[in-house]
Every structure is written in structure tokens, then in C-alpha cells.
Amino acid sequence: MNIGEVAQISEVNSKMIRRYEEQGIIPKAGRSLSGYRQYTENDVHILKFVKKSRELGFSMKDIKQLVSLWRNKNRPSSQVKKIAQKHIEELEKKLNEIESMLSTLNHLVKNCHGDHRPDCPILDELECH
Amino acid sequence: MNIGEVAQISEVNSKMIRRYEEQGIIPKAGRSLSGYRQYTENDVHILKFVKKSRELGFSMKDIKQLVSLWRNKNRPSSQVKKIAQKHIEELEKKLNEIESMLSTLNHLVKNCHGDHRPDCPILDELECH
DNA sequence: ATTTGACCTTCCCTTCAGGGGAAGGTTTAT
DNA sequence: ATAAACCTTCCCCTGAAGGGAAGGTCAAAT
Numbered sequence: 001m002n003i004g005e006v007a008q009i010s011e012v013n014s015k016m017i018r019r020y021e022e023q024g025i026i027p028k029a030g031r032s033l034s035g036y037r038q039y040t041e042n043d044v045h046i047l048k049f050v051k052k053s054r055e056l057g058f059s060m061k062d063i064k065q066l067v068s069l070w071r072n073k074n075r076p077s078s079q080v081k082k083i084a085q086k087h088i089e090e091l092e093k094k095l096n097e098i099e100s101m102l103s104t105l106n107h108l109v110k111n112c113h114g115d116h117r118p119d120c121p122i123l124d125e126l127e128c129h
Numbered sequence: 130m131n132i133g134e135v136a137q138i139s140e141v142n143s144k145m146i147r148r149y150e151e152q153g154i155i156p157k158a159g160r161s162l163s164g165y166r167q168y169t170e171n172d173v174h175i176l177k178f179v180k181k182s183r184e185l186g187f188s189m190k191d192i193k194q195l196v197s198l199w200r201n202k203n204r205p206s207s208q209v210k211k212i213a214q215k216h217i218e219e220l221e222k223k224l225n226e227i228e229s230m231l232s233t234l235n236h237l238v239k240n241c242h243g244d245h246r247p248d249c250p251i252l253d254e255l256e257c258h
Numbered sequence: 259a260t261t262t263g264a265c266c267t268t269c270c271c272t273t274c275a276g277g278g279g280a281a282g283g284t285t286t287a288t
Numbered sequence: 289a290t291a292a293a294c295c296t297t298c299c300c301c302t303g304a305a306g307g308g309a310a311g312g313t314c315a316a317a318t
Contacts, residue, residue: 004265014266015306034313036266045256052255057230060304070252080251081243088234091227098224101186105217114210122209123199126181127174133294143295144277163284165295189275259318266313277301284295 001039003029010047020050025064058087132158135168139176149179154193187216 007014018037020026026046029037049070053063062083069075069083104125111121136143147166149155155175158166178199182192191212198204233254240250 002266013306016304018267019305032266032313034266036313049255052257054304055230056234056255057227066252066255069249070256073247075247075249076245077241077247077249077251078243078245080249081238081241084234084238084241084251088231088238091231091234095224095227095231098186098220098227101184102217102220102224105185105213105220109210109213109217112206112210112213114207116205116207118202118204118206120198120204120206120209122206122213123195126178126185126195127199128181131295142277145275147297148276161284161295163295165284183275261318262316264314264316267311269309270307271309272307273305274303279300280298282296284293286291286293288289288291 001044003037003039006039006044006047010044010051012047012051017047020047020060023060023064025050025060025067056087057091058083062087130168130173132166132168135173135176139173139180141176141180146176149176149189152189152193154179154189154196185216186220187212191216 001009003014003017006012007017010017012020017026021028021037026043029039029043032038046067049067050063053066054060058066065083066080069080108122108125113119130138132143132146135141136146139146141149146155150157150166155172158168158172161167175196178196179192182195183189187195194212195209198209237251237254242248
């Protein structure tokens with residue numbers, strides 16, 4: 001298969017496929033005589049794995065490790081779990097940050113008239129401190 | 130005041146102060162004879178406003194508008210409120226995405242032994258679909 | 259047999275918010 | 289006079305994704 005077909009099936013953009021190859025996240029594709037990248041079903045499989053991992057918010061660094069663990073049939077599951085747990089911690093941190101922002105913002109927006117007048121508790125809050 | 134002092138007071142890095150100036154978010158600083166940027170209390174005030182806005186997660190694009198509205202004493206508060214509401218919507222979207230990732234990840238991690246054995250529901254999930 | 263259009267290649271630039279560090283000029287304190 | 293601390297501009301890097309140029313290849317229609 002050429003890169004375009006694989007991109008369609010795996011739902012990973014050709015641009016990204018080339019980049020993932022460059023970053024060593026997926027194996028280097030074989031080439032046709034004229035230099036076109038050639039892919040197999042297995043490559044599609046890997047790309048779907050990468051896509052699913054991205055959807056769960058893993059960084060490409062994590063995904064590189066996850067792919068490598070996935071392909072190593074002797075991996076200890078502890079290593080996979082560790083990566084996932086660290087990721088969970090980071091997501092929880094982000095979650096807390098966003099929740100805190102939202103709580104402030106919601107409060108401010110509730111108290112802003114939002115009309116033609118210039119008085120604005122949102123700007124007042126940003127101004128203070 | 131020189132840039133370093135202002136950076137310390139406003140808690141905005143000198144590097145960032147220069148960039149904000151370049152991006153037109155804060156007014157161009159005056160210069161000393163030798164070319165050093167010169168700041169006033171008012172500049173510190175603006176920088177604190179910018180910093181506070183960043184802490185609430187606003188984009189620099191939004192902040193540029195917020196600063197401009199803040200300095201315009203005839204602004205309609207509706208414009209400020211609109212920016213804040215749009216930002217809230219985006220944060221809520223992010224929040225939902227993260228919550229959804231976390232719910233999947235927590236479930237997977239719970240079911241992963243995390244020992245020396247290779248069996249791993251996390252990898253299984255990433256592999257499927 | 260040629261042309262056209264769709265596909266592929268590499269290369270560089272852009273985004274966003276932030277930072278590192280080089281090379282060189284200025285100020286201040288010793 | 290010199291050293292340290294400060295300032296200037298300039299370019300590069302991060303991470304994940306993508307835009308688009310310039311040029312090579314392939315297949316189908318004319």
C-alpha cells in the first residue's frame with residue numbers, strides 16, 4: 001500500500017505518518033523502486049495503535065515507549081502501567097487547573113452585566129492583585 | 130525602571146515582556162539614551178493584568194483584546210463578557226475531553242496487574258478498534 | 259503516445275506560549 | 289581599570305500538527 005491509502009485506513013494523516021517514521025515511533029517503511037513508501041497490514045495496525053494512544057492524550061514520547069512495549073512480547077505489564085499512571089497524574093493536574101480557572105471565570109461572568117456600560121467585574125478581577 | 134526590575138515586580142519574565150511588546154500586547158517601552166527599555170508603574174500594572182489573564186488560561190490573542198478593552202474606559206462590558214464566555218466554552222470542552230480520557234485510563238489501570246507478566250489490558254485496549 | 263490529474267517525494271515555514279543561549283553594548287561597584 | 293550584572297538583538301528549540309512549494313511518478317483518458 002502507498003502512504004495515502006494507509007492514511008485513509010488508519011485515519012492518520014500522511015504528513016503525520018512520515019513524521020512518526022522520522023521520530024522512530026513507527027518502523028521505517030520499505031520503498032518502491034521509485035521511492036514511494038510501501039506499507040503492510042501490520043503498519044496499519046501500528047498506526048491505529050498510535051492514533052488510539054493519542055486519543056487518550058499520551059505524548060509522542062510515551063507512545064514511542066508504548067509501541068515498543070506492545071511489540072515486545074516479554075514486556076512486564078508493570079512498565080505499561082507505570083506510563084499510564086504517570087499520564088493519569090498529569091491529566092489530573094490539568095483537570096484541576098482547568099476546574100479552578102472555570103470556577104473563577106464562571107463566577108466573574110455571572111456578575112458581569114454584559115451590556116453597553118463599561119463597568120466590568122471581569123476586568124476588575126484581572127486588574128487587581 | 131529597567132526591564133529586569135519590572136520583570137521581578139510583575140513576575141513576568143523579561144523575555145516575555147519583550148515578546149509582548151513585539152506582539153503589540155503592551156505599549157512600546159520608552160528607551161534610555163543607550164537603548165535600554167524604560168518602564169513606569171503603569172507598565173507594571175499592565176503586565177500584572179496580562180499575567181493574571183494568562184493564569185486564567187486566556188490566549189494571548191484574547192489578552193490583547195482584554196488589555197485594549199481594559200484601557201478603553203468607554204468599552205461595553207458585553208464585549209468583555211463575550212470573550213470570557215467563549216473561553217469558558219473552550220475550557221469546558223477541554224475539561225470534558227480530559228475527563229473522558231481519565232475515565233478510560235483509570236478503568237484500564239485498575240485492571241492491569243502491573244507485574245512481571247506481559248499480559249496488559251492497557252495495551253489490549255490501545256491495540257483494538 | 260502524450261497529456262492530465264492524482265499521487266508521491268523532500269524541504270521549509272507557521273502555529274502557540276515559552277525559553278536557552280550567543281554576541282556584543284552599558285552601567286555600576288570595587 | 290576591571291569585573292559583574294545588566295541590557296540589546298538575533299537565532300534556535302520545545303510539541304503536535306499542518307500548509308504549501310518544487311519536483312518526480314503513475315495510471316487512465318484522449
